[in-house]
Amino acid sequence: MQQRFSSFFASRRGILVAGAIIGVVAALLQYLGNPPNMGVCVACFERDMAGALGLHRAAAVQYIRPEIIAFVLGALGAALVAGEFRPRAGSAPIVRFVLGMFAMVGGLAFLGCPWRALLRLAGGDLNAVIGAAGLVLGVAAGVGFLKNGYSLGRSYRTYRGAGLILPLLMVGLLLLVVCRPRFTPDGPIFFSTTGPGAMHAPILLALAAGLVIGGLAQRTRFCTMGSVRDVMLMGDTHLISGVGGLLAAAFAVNLVLGQVHFGFGGQPVAHSSHLWNVLGMSLSGLAYALGGGCPGRQLILSGEGDGDAGMFVLGMIVGAGVAHNFALAATPDRIVGGAIEVGGLGPAGMVAVVLGLVVCLAVGFTMREKL
């Protein structure tokens, strides 16, 4: 029975179905309270978690997102059942941390990760096409490095407890969102009362949705960055079938629920500053390609016991704190007096994106093994 499930999930039909389920669940989560076009945005939700912990003080984006917790725990459960929990670590963890930080800086320049780019597209936000083009550019650069011997080196088996650290951290965060303690009178845990951080599906539904997605993504190896990379690297369309399933299913559900609004301007939690949408997602795409997985995949790998992926995740969360504390994150478009005021990056954000590209290119050029 388990063998039959494994074969199905490894098949093209399996990943297509999994992608479609993720798309349906994401669109439903928006209907149930999550921010528009942000059903399961890994970057946005990790940013919200950073805010809830007080790593940044952007009051509108502070919430401990149960979906992120459940991705990791769902993947852990699926990996344990399938005998695929393999504690491992040691492949240039500090580099992965830095890649995670810059992946978040790029993500907050675009206002989303590749998962959200798909969900924005499924909601009619045409800025996501520009962002997706940037993602493809970044991944293409990563593929170039991979073809020329880029490697962060091997990981090695480690203690079972080491592989459980990130899942246990997620259990701790779950306790914090359930118990909602205040550690100081004015301090964390912070929960937004207005803005995207205040918009969320009921905890139990968010948890259930995250567990389903985490389990499915673990079994199918769903990866948005990998889908583009595999097509470029070897013409392999397996992973991109899942991405297609997500996009089509989310669009269909959005249509039914009246959640589709085509256009560039005035899209929810988005800006139409095209240059920085492209460059931001190029930075993210390159960081994901060098780190070996999109932000969702990094969470899933963490659940499987991969400590290096866990470092990437922690890098993204810290990166979100840095991005908001130092005004690196983009501001969305606003409607002022009936006209659209285009948002985008401030000067510090622009410098940070360029710096991130320089750092990631340096990683790609210098960390390679002779093939």
Added chain:
Amino acid sequence: MTRQVDARGLSCPQPVILARQAIRAGEFPVEVLVDTRTSCDNVRRAMEMLGHTVAVAADGDDFKLKITR
């Protein structure tokens, strides 16, 4: 003589890249050693796409893929 590739501990898609380089040399069979089911599936799918026959065997906690023409 069997050409061997040790891709254990390498993250996606390096095992596939190393396997492709090994078969490009044209000496078969090629044996690829990987340590995760994901890498095993990826290498097998990539090799089968290129028209090769792949036999997978467990090797302790690892997987050994034998690739033939």
